[in-house]
Amino acid sequence: MSKKTLKEITILGQVIEPGKSYQIKIDIARLHTRTKIEVPVIITRAKKDGPCVLLSAxxxxxxVNGVEIVRQMVSNKFNIPDAGMIICVPVLNVFGFLIKKRQFPDGKDLNRFFPGSKSGSLASKFAYVFMNEIVVHADYCIDYHTGGDDRFNYSQVRISNDDADTLKLAQVFGAKFIKYSSHREKSYREAATGLGKKVLLFEGGKSLDLDRQVTHSGITGALNVLDYLGVKQFPKNYDSYKERAKQVVFEDSIWVRAKYSGMYRSVIRNGAKITKGDIIGLITDPYGFFERKVKASKTGYIICLNHSPIVNQGDAIAHIAITPTSKNKV
Ligand SMILES: [Zn+2]
Incomplete structure (x- = not known):
């Protein structure tokens, strides 16, 4: 077979040659101290043509857990493709990462400013550069998230429910739960999907926490997808991890909220199947007089648990996935 000439790819002014790795930086802005802030982008391109997969966190x-997942992909050299290209952006919001906060320094949530604009706020400008310089080259995107604050998500993939290819990818990824969820307006997922990219949004663990099981599930998922797409063969020493959990696809979910303020302790395992009326936790006062049971309001699976030891009335305590019986025989 004659050797096909691969297309020329230039990212952020750098020509990306086949068979080479690059670490380039998105230079976004400076802190108020005039310290330059850069977002490293790690790009590896195979000699053979193939799809481009973008891993971001x-x-x-x-x-932080997503950052660890993408970091391990790079440090284990799982980001070196057999075909196509793998782009890793371990920390998109370096500003927030520096100060351990969700937002950009101006208080804005970057994930509500896509696809961004050339002359908008800092978050909007960054979204614009990321979309136009990086995302545009990708065919498939996996974006890693965790639960907010103390809410610990069981490993799950979120996809829109109108695309059979994305569902197939989510199944290949292998996380136990697949949640159909509509796009959040002006989110990265919405913008990338609008450009025709196939996007998996991974949710696992909680903010400011590293969890080995979640990290493992996020890495294994990426490896499964890369293998399925022919971008990278599943590493041999990882074979034992290839086994998949029995997956549950669901659309509806409901939060169980605290009816009382108090100390909270959970008595249920995250990911567990539960029946309406099961006790999922206890709310008490700190003195030994007051104790109330928290019960499951629906039958389904626990997909998120609040790990906070103290709750206020109305706080989200547990998230229950309600499985549509037509789609799942569980
Ligand atoms: Zn997030």
Whole structure:
């Protein structure tokens, strides 16, 4: 077979040659101290043509677990493709990461400013550069998130429910739960999907926390997808991790909220199947007089638990996935 000439790719002014790796930086802005802030982008291109997969994390600066997932992809050299290209952006919101906060320094949530604009706020400008310089080259995007604050998400992938290819990818990824969820307006997922990219949004763990099981599930998922797309063969020493959990696809979910303020302790395992009326936790006072049971309001699966030891009335305590019986025989 004659050797096909690969297309020329230039990212942020750098020509990306086949068979080479690059670490380039998105130079966004300076801190008020005039310290330059840069977002490293790690690009590896195979000699063979193939799809481009973009792995990103830290769009919310305090969602450290995703950063660890992408970091390990790079440090284990799982980002070196057999075909196509892999782009890794471990920390999208470096500002937030520096100060362990979800937002940009101006208080804006980067994930509400896509696709961004050339002359908008800092978040908007950054979204614009990221979309036009990086995302535009990708065919598939996996974006890693965690639960907000103390809310610990069981590993799950979120996709829109109108695309069979994305569902297939989510199944290949292998996380136990697949949630159909509509796009949040002006989110990265909405903007990238609008450009025709296939996007998986991973949710696992909680903010400012590293969890080995979640990290593992995020890495294994990326490896499964890369293998399926022919971008990178599943590493041999990872074979034992290839086994997939029995997956649950769901659309509807409901939060169980605290009816009382108090100390809270959970008595249920995250990811567990529960029946309406099951006790999922206890709210007490600190003195030994007051104790109330918190019960599951629906039958389904626990997909998120609040790990906070103290709750206020109305706080979200547990998230229950309600499985549509037509789509799942569980
Ligand atoms: Zn997030």
């Amino acid at each position: 830290g769009i919310h600066g305090n969602e």
